[in-house]
Structures are given as structure tokens and as C-alpha cells.
Amino acid sequence: MKRCVGVVDTTFARVDMGGIAVEVLQRGLPGYRIVRHTVPGIKDLPGAAKRLIDAHGCDAVITLGWVGGREADKYSYLASSIGLILVEVLTGRIIIDVTVHEDEAKDPKRLKEIAVDRARKHAENLVALVKEGPTALTSMAGKGLRQGYPDVGPL
Amino acid sequence: MKRCVGVVDTTFARVDMGGIAVEVLQRGLPGYRIVRHTVPGIKDLPGAAKRLIDAHGCDAVITLGWVGGREADKYSYLASSIGLILVEVLTGRIIIDVTVHEDEAKDPKRLKEIAVDRARKHAENLVALVKEGPTALTSMAGKGLRQGYPDVGPL
Amino acid sequence: MKRCVGVVDTTFARVDMGGIAVEVLQRGLPGYRIVRHTVPGIKDLPGAAKRLIDAHGCDAVITLGWVGGREADKYSYLASSIGLILVEVLTGRIIIDVTVHEDEAKDPKRLKEIAVDRARKHAENLVALVKEGPTALTSMAGKGLRQGYPDVGPL
Amino acid sequence: MKRCVGVVDTTFARVDMGGIAVEVLQRGLPGYRIVRHTVPGIKDLPGAAKRLIDAHGCDAVITLGWVGGREADKYSYLASSIGLILVEVLTGRIIIDVTVHEDEAKDPKRLKEIAVDRARKHAENLVALVKEGPTALTSMAGKGLRQGYPDVGPL
Amino acid sequence: MKRCVGVVDTTFARVDMGGIAVEVLQRGLPGYRIVRHTVPGIKDLPGAAKRLIDAHGCDAVITLGWVGGREADKYSYLASSIGLILVEVLTGRIIIDVTVHEDEAKDPKRLKEIAVDRARKHAENLVALVKEGPTALTSMAGKGLRQGYPDVGPL
Numbered sequence: 001m002k003r004c005v006g007v008v009d010t011t012f013a014r015v016d017m018g019g020i021a022v023e024v025l026q027r028g029l030p031g032y033r034i035v036r037h038t039v040p041g042i043k044d045l046p047g048a049a050k051r052l053i054d055a056h057g058c059d060a061v062i063t064l065g066w067v068g069g070r071e072a073d074k075y076s077y078l079a080s081s082i083g084l085i086l087v088e089v090l091t092g093r094i095i096i097d098v099t100v101h102e103d104e105a106k107d108p109k110r111l112k113e114i115a116v117d118r119a120r121k122h123a124e125n126l127v128a129l130v131k132e133g134p135t136a137l138t139s140m141a142g143k144g145l146r147q148g149y150p151d152v153g154p155l
Numbered sequence: 156m157k158r159c160v161g162v163v164d165t166t167f168a169r170v171d172m173g174g175i176a177v178e179v180l181q182r183g184l185p186g187y188r189i190v191r192h193t194v195p196g197i198k199d200l201p202g203a204a205k206r207l208i209d210a211h212g213c214d215a216v217i218t219l220g221w222v223g224g225r226e227a228d229k230y231s232y233l234a235s236s237i238g239l240i241l242v243e244v245l246t247g248r249i250i251i252d253v254t255v256h257e258d259e260a261k262d263p264k265r266l267k268e269i270a271v272d273r274a275r276k277h278a279e280n281l282v283a284l285v286k287e288g289p290t291a292l293t294s295m296a297g298k299g300l301r302q303g304y305p306d307v308g309p310l
Numbered sequence: 311m312k313r314c315v316g317v318v319d320t321t322f323a324r325v326d327m328g329g330i331a332v333e334v335l336q337r338g339l340p341g342y343r344i345v346r347h348t349v350p351g352i353k354d355l356p357g358a359a360k361r362l363i364d365a366h367g368c369d370a371v372i373t374l375g376w377v378g379g380r381e382a383d384k385y386s387y388l389a390s391s392i393g394l395i396l397v398e399v400l401t402g403r404i405i406i407d408v409t410v411h412e413d414e415a416k417d418p419k420r421l422k423e424i425a426v427d428r429a430r431k432h433a434e435n436l437v438a439l440v441k442e443g444p445t446a447l448t449s450m451a452g453k454g455l456r457q458g459y460p461d462v463g464p465l
Numbered sequence: 466m467k468r469c470v471g472v473v474d475t476t477f478a479r480v481d482m483g484g485i486a487v488e489v490l491q492r493g494l495p496g497y498r499i500v501r502h503t504v505p506g507i508k509d510l511p512g513a514a515k516r517l518i519d520a521h522g523c524d525a526v527i528t529l530g531w532v533g534g535r536e537a538d539k540y541s542y543l544a545s546s547i548g549l550i551l552v553e554v555l556t557g558r559i560i561i562d563v564t565v566h567e568d569e570a571k572d573p574k575r576l577k578e579i580a581v582d583r584a585r586k587h588a589e590n591l592v593a594l595v596k597e598g599p600t601a602l603t604s605m606a607g608k609g610l611r612q613g614y615p616d617v618g619p620l
Numbered sequence: 621m622k623r624c625v626g627v628v629d630t631t632f633a634r635v636d637m638g639g640i641a642v643e644v645l646q647r648g649l650p651g652y653r654i655v656r657h658t659v660p661g662i663k664d665l666p667g668a669a670k671r672l673i674d675a676h677g678c679d680a681v682i683t684l685g686w687v688g689g690r691e692a693d694k695y696s697y698l699a700s701s702i703g704l705i706l707v708e709v710l711t712g713r714i715i716i717d718v719t720v721h722e723d724e725a726k727d728p729k730r731l732k733e734i735a736v737d738r739a740r741k742h743a744e745n746l747v748a749l750v751k752e753g754p755t756a757l758t759s760m761a762g763k764g765l766r767q768g769y770p771d772v773g774p775l
Contacts, residue, residue, distance in 0.1 A: 009296045009297065010296065010297075011297075011299075012299070012301070013296070013299070014297065014307065014308070014309050014310045015297050015309065015310055016296060016297030018297065019296070036290065037293075038289070038290065038293040038295070038296045039289075039292065040251065040277065040292070040300070040302070043236055044251070044252075046240050046243065046244055047240065047243030047244055047247075047248075047249065047250060050244045050247060052289070071229065072229070072254075072256050074691065074695060075232055076236060077695055078233060078695040078698060079233060079236035082237055082703070083237070083240035083243075084663070085663060085666050085699055085700070085702070085703035085706075086241070086244055086703070087244055088667030089703060089706055089707055089710070092667075092671055093667075094667065095667060096664070097664075101690075101692050108310045109310075111310060122660065125660050134668065135656065137631050137658040137660070138658040140631040140658070141630065141631055141638045141639070142629065142630075142631075142635050142637060142638065144632070144633070144634040145631040145632060145660070146632070147660070152634065154634050154635065155634045155635055155731060155735075164451045165452075166447050166450040166451055166452075167454070167456070168451070168452045168453075168454070169452065169453075169462060169463070169464050169465045170464065170465055171452030171464065172452060173448075174452065191445065191448060192445065192448075193447040193450070194447065195406065195447070195455070198391055198395060198407055199406070199407075201395050201398065201399055202395065202402075202404065202405060203444065205399045206402055209402055226384065227387065227409075227411050230384060231391060233388060234388060234392045234395055235395070237392055237395070238392070238395035241395075241396070241399055245399070263465045266465060267465040270465075319606045319607065320606065321602050321605040321606055321609075321610040322609070322611070323606070323607045323609070324607065324609040324617065324618070324620045325619065325620055326607030328603075328606045328607060329607065346600065347599035347603075348599070348601075348603040348605070349594075349599075350561065350587065350602070350610070350612070353546055353562055354561070356550050356553065356554055357550065357557075357560060361557055361559075361599065364557055380566075382532070382542065382564075385539060385542055385543040385546065386546060388543060389546035390550070392547055392550070393547070393553075393554060396554055397554055418620045421620060425620075474762065475761065475762075476762075476764075477765060477766070478761070478762045478763075478764070479762065479763075479772065479773070479775045481761055481762030483761045483762060484761070501758060502755065503754070503757040503758040503760070503761045504749075504757065505716065505767070508701055508704070508705060509716070509717075511705050511709055512708030512713075512714065513754065515708070515712060516754065535721075537697065537719075537721050540697055540698040540701065544698060544702045544705055545705070547702055547705070548708075548709060551705075551709055552709055574775075576775060580775075
């Protein structure tokens with residue numbers, strides 16, 4: 001069976017980051033099936049990632065979450081982050097966890113730019129890790145790369 | 156045996172969100188048994204969801220929690236959220252975790268509206284995911300859907 | 311062997327909540343052995359609950375914790391809460407986690423009243439869940455019940 | 466083989482709490498081997514406790530951590546606390562987690578007194594639990610015992 | 621097969637801490653293979669450490685993370701810390717978790733010094749623990765050692 005990579009996104013998000021990830025993955029990993037699941041919000045991401053891996057045996061998953069500006073949303077972000085790490089540790093698969101925080105920018109246009117850039121760059125990170133293995137990014141280690149913002153460079 | 160979906164709610168809540176979820180699930184999933192458990196508060200939800208899945212083999216569970224306004228309640232919310240994600244990851248079943256925070260609105264009538272709307276919409280999300288599978292919500296990915304509030308739409 | 315219910319309390323607490331729980335459980339569950347363990351503080355509760363379940367096979371456990379007023383105590387509360395949920399999820403047994411926060415009241419007499427009322431009411435919750443099963447509290451779902459304070463009622 | 470109790474401490478700490486614990490344990494548990502491991506900081510305690518239990522089969526472990534005053538240190542404390550509870554739950558062994566927070570006192574002499582008293586009293590707690598079992602502390606339940614400070618007594 | 625030690629670092633970091641760790645490990649552990657993986661950010665460290673251990677059977681891993689100054693970054697730090705402890709507990713291998721917080725210093729030069737010193741000293745800690753075992757650091761227990769800053773000494 002064709003190898004696969006998963007995409008999990010949410011209906012809470014205000015930018016179609018999942019669609020962007022699918023495009024980058026299809027272009028970068030032509031030999032792979034791309035499987036996409038959608039859930040309501042960030043707290044649903046870890047369970048969905050786990051089910052996607054169990055059902056399709058994907059080598060890697062990219063999750064795309066959107067975090068509101070309230071204190072409760074921040075705790076949801078923390079719970080979701082712990083959950084995604086747990087799935088990654090228990091399954092041994094790569095999970096790239098892309099998150100946009102609604103309070104990163106007041107200007108909706110800027111916020112959208114952040115989301116688009118972050119989803120795209122992290123999907124490219126996943127392509128590199130899946131194609132070239134765990135040393136794919138080593139030449140950029142410590143280089144101050146950013147997703148959603150310009151790279152800040154090494155000190 | 157008939158397939159089942161679980162509902163777990165609390166006596167701490169000030170709105171009968173569990174009852175609303177049961178109604179939506181019975182209407183939307185006529186072929187399913189709906190099993191309802193009730194616990195004192197949010198920290199009891201993960202254990203109850205796990206026992207309900209173990210005892211009845213439910214495909215999915217919706218939990219309905221109510222969070223007080225004190226700092227300790229927020230930490231209880233965080234612990235509960237982590238626990239529900241843990242159950243979802245360990246069992247592979249869908250858990251939709253619906254939560255109302257007492258400080259979301261000062262007006263009791265408004266707070267009740269939030270709770271009713273959120274319970275209903277998330278129960279509908281669960282119906283869709285159970286009936287149509289994990290791509291049921293993909294056409295709405297990134298659309299800024301909200302539960303308890305009007306949708307905010309995509310950027 | 312006689313079925314059993316466990317009680318775990320602490321020497322840090324300033325009210326003998328464990329003793330109150332034992333009384334309520336003995337009266338409400340005459341057919342059960344009541345096993346009581348005591349540990350220094352809240353972070354010791356999850357491990358003790360797990361050992362008590364392993365050693366005695368108890369159906370359910372009530373833990374009674376007392377949280378100091380410092381920031382570090384709040385983090386201890388969070389860690390303890392996550393741990394108790396973990397034990398409940400891993401063992402499938404009911405754990406009712408009763409907690410009093412030292413800063414809930416400035417007046418020592420009031421604080422003691424909160425602790426006594428909360429321990430008693432939650433022990434009664436446990437009696438109901440053990441005797442009547444997971445629908446014992448369903449008639450009170452969404453009714454705004456409180457432990458340590460008067461019920462606030464439904465909205 | 467002689468039964469054993471473990472001690473895990475850190476090079477980050479500013480008081481030799483591990484040494485104090487070893488002394489109390491040797492005096493109180495003459496029939497036991499006392500095994501001591503040392504790690505850099507608090508986040509290393511859970512892994513070291515687990516390895517010590519795996520390697521030596523110790524019945525119980527006391528860990529002695531020192532937490533800095535920065536926000537990041539508090540999060541490290543939380544992660545460490547969750548980890549130690551996880552080890553206790555997974556192994557079924559007693560772990561007494563002793564922690565001093567650098568901001569508990571401004572005066573270095575007072576801070577040292579807190580650390581010495583807390584390490585000693587908690588090592589004594591461990592001796593009692595190991596020698597007499599899980600009811601060793603029940604006569605002191607709810608008595609407002611403190612470690613590092615004078616007991617505050619029951620309300 | 622030659623025994624191995626792992627290094628996991630990030631492209632988010634602004635100093636090549638992974639490179640520093642590799643140098644110290646190669647010099648201090650000449651009989652070991654040093655395997656280096658690189659991931660985008662701190663939340664990717666636990667999964668990468670787990671995969672590195674699974675793939676290469678390394679005895680120990682050093683992870684090198686860089687934490688931004690926003691509140692969300694602090695929660696990412698907490699999730700990552702919990703995840704690394706989880707990997708350490710589940711695998712029984714030593715994981716030394718080195719972290720620099722961007723807000724530790726305003727001066728970039730000072731921040732770089734902190735990162736270099738911390739990576740180097742913690743790599744040396746790992747060399748000692750791997751070569752001499754879990755008592756390697758016991759003579760320094762309670763001595764107030766610091767990484768990234770001068771030692772503060774015992775009280």
C-alpha cells in the first residue's frame with residue numbers, strides 16, 4: 001500500500017491551513033497518500049491524529065490548530081500540546097504541531113499572513129523530514145528559523 | 156448489539172447540557188443506544204468517560220463540563236482537558252469535550268444561551284463525525300465556526 | 311472477600327476530612343470494607359490511591375486534599391489533579407477527588423465548615439455512585455450542586 | 466537481597482538535602498540498603514527515580530529538589546511534579562517528593578533551615594511509611610503538619 | 621554495535637547548541653557513536669528523542685531547546701518538559717534537557733554566552749553520568765551548581 005502522511009485541522013480556525021498543508025505535501029511527497037481529517041477545535045487534535053495513524057498507518061501527521069485569546073484557550077492549547085506530544089511518543093511517528101494564536105496580530109490581514117506562512121513552512125519541514133530523514137534540518141540547526149515570521153538568524 | 160454513544164455530564168453544571176446532548180444524539184443517531192453517566196464535577200469526566208467506554212463499548216462520547224470562575228477551577232479545567240485527551244488517545248474513540256466557563260458571561264440568561272448553543276452544536280458535530288466519518292467536517296475547515304457564539308467566519 | 315472502598319487523606323490538611331469520609335462511607339455502605347491510608351500532602355495522593363487499589367482491589371477511592379495559598383501549592387494541586395485522573399483512567403475505578411484550598415476563606419471557622427461540608431457531600435456522592443451505579447446522580451445533572459457551599463441551582 | 470530505599474538529589478540545590486535524607490534513612494531503616502543517585506536539576510528527578518527503582522528494586526524513593534525563582538523554574542517544578550507522580554503510579558512504589566523553592570525566604574540562613582527541616586521531616590515520613598505501612602501517619606491525619614515550617618495544627 | 625548517545629536540537633534556536641554538545645560528547649565519550657537529529661522547535665523534542673532511542677538504542681540523549689518570550693512559548697516549554705520526562709520514564713534512558721529562554725538576557729551577546737555555557741556544562745554532565753554512572757555527580761550534590769551562569773555555591 002502507498003505510504004501516507006496525515007493532515008488534521010479544525011473548523012475553529014479562521015484560515016484554511018489544512019488546505020495549504022495538503023497542497024505542500026502533495027507537491028513535495030508525490031509518492032504518498034495524503035489523508036485529511038477535520039475536527040472542531042484544538043483539544044480534538046491529539047485523538048484525531050491517533051485515530052488517523054491507527055486507521056491509515058501514516059508515517060507522519062501535521063496538525064493545524066487555532067487558539068483563541070481567552071485564558072481558557074491558553075489552557076486548551078497546553079492540554080492539546082501535551083496530548084500531541086503523547087501521541088508522538090506512544091506511536092513513534094512524526095507529528096508537526098502548527099499553531100496560530102488569535103492574539104498574535106490585531107490586523108486580520110496580518111494574522112492570515114502568519115497562518116499561511118506558518119502552515120506552508122511547517123508542511124515543508126515535514127516534507128524534508130519524511131523525504132530525507134531526521135538529519136534533514138541539521139544544516140539549519142541553531143539558525144533562528146521562524147514560521148509565521150521572518151527568520152531571526154543566529155546570534 | 157446496537158452500537159452506542161456516551162454522554163457524561165455533571166451535577167456542578169447550571170444548565171442541563173447532558174439532556175440537550177441526549178436529545179440531539181437520539182434524533183441524529185436513531186440506530187444507536189445513547190448511554191448517559193453523571194458525575195459531580197469536571198475532574199470526574201475523564202474517568203467516567205473511560206468507564207463508560209469500557210462498559211458499553213461506545214464508539215464516541217460527549218462530555219459536558221462547567222468551570223467555575225476561581226483560579227483553582229481553571230487548573231481543574233486544565234487537568235480535566237488533559238485527562239479527556241488521554242482517554243481519547245488510549246481508547247481510540249472520539250471524545251468531544253464541551254465546556255462552559257462561568258465567567259464567559261455575567262448575565263445568567265446569556266450564560267445559559269451559551270451553554271445550550273454549545274451543547275447542541277457540539278452534539279451535532281458528534282453526530283456528523285459518527286455518521287459520516289472523519290471527513291464530515293472538512294468542508295467547514297478553517298471557516299471560523301464557533302459553539303456558544305455566532306460563527307466568526309474565515310479571514 | 312468483602313468489597314472495599316478506599317479513603318486517602320493527608321497530614322497537611324487542617325481538618326480531619328478523612329475521618330468524616332470514613333463515617334459517611336461506613337454508614338452508607340455497610341457491606342463494604344473501608345480502607346484508609348494517610349500521606350503527607352496532596353502530591354502523594356495519586357500514588358497512594360493506586361497502591362490502595364492494587365493492594366485491596368477497592369471499587370472506588372475518595373481522596374481528601376488541602377492546598378496551601380502559595381503559587382507553588384497551586385502547581386502542586388494541578389500535578390495532583392492530573393495524577394488522580396491518570397489513576398482513575400488507568401485502573402477504571404471511581405476516584406472522587408475532594409480538595410479544600412486554604413484561601414477559600416480567611417475565617418478559620420468558615421474554612422472548617424467548607425472542609426466538613428465538602429468531605430461529607432462528596433462521600434455521599436461516592437456512596438450513591440457505588441450503590442446505584444453511574445446514573446445515580448443523573449436526576450441532579452445540571453442542577454448547580456456545590457460541595458462546601460450552598461447549591462447555586464440551575465439557571 | 467537486602468531491601469532498599471532510594472535517594473535522588475541535585476547539584477542545583479544549595480543545601481545537601483540528600484545527605485540529610487541518607488542519614489535519617491540509615492538510622493531509621495537499619496535493615497535497608499540506601500542507594501543515592503544525583504542529577505543536575507529537578508526535571509531530571511523522575512527519570513532518575515525510575516532508573517533507580519528499575520536497577521535496585523527499591524521499595525521507596527525520596528527525591529530532593531530545589532526550585533529557582535523565575536517563572537520558567539515554576540513550570541519546571543510543575544513538569545517534575547507530574548513526572549514523579551507518573552513514576553509513582555506506574556511503579557506502585559512510594560515516592561516522597563521534597564521541594565524547596567528559592568523564594569520561600571530571602572534570608573539564606575532561613576532558607577537553609579527550611580531545607581534542612583523539610584528534608585529531615587520528610588525522610589522521617591518515609592521511614593514511618595516503609596516500617597509501619599500506609600496507616601503509619603493516620604493518627605496525624607488532618608493535624609496541619611508542615612515540613613520546613615512549624616506545624617500549624619488542626620482548625 | 622558501538623554504544624551511542626543522542627543529540628536533538630532545533631532550527632528555532634539562535635545558537636548552535638547541538639554542535640557544542642556534539643563536540644563535548646565526542647571528546648568525552650570516544651567509544652560512543654554520537655547521533656544527531658534536528659527538529660523545528662521545542663515541542664518536537666520529545667518525539668524526536670523517542671524515535672532516536674528506538675532507532676539507535678542510545679543509552680542517553682541530550683536535547684537542546686530555545687524558548688521564545690511569549691506566554692504561548694512558556695506553555696510550549698511546559699508541554700515539552702513534560703514530554704521529555706515522559707520519554708525518560710518510559711524508556712529508562714537518561715535525557716538531559718537543556719533549555720535557554722530568550723528572555724534570560726536582553727543583550728544578544730550575553731544570551732549567546734548563556735546558551736554556550738549551558739550546552740557545554742550539561743553535555744559534560746551527560747558525559748559524567750554515562751561514564752561513571754548515577755553517582756558521578758554525588759560529590760557535587762547540594763553545591764549550587766548552575767549552567768549558563770556562575771555556580772552560586774551552597775548556603
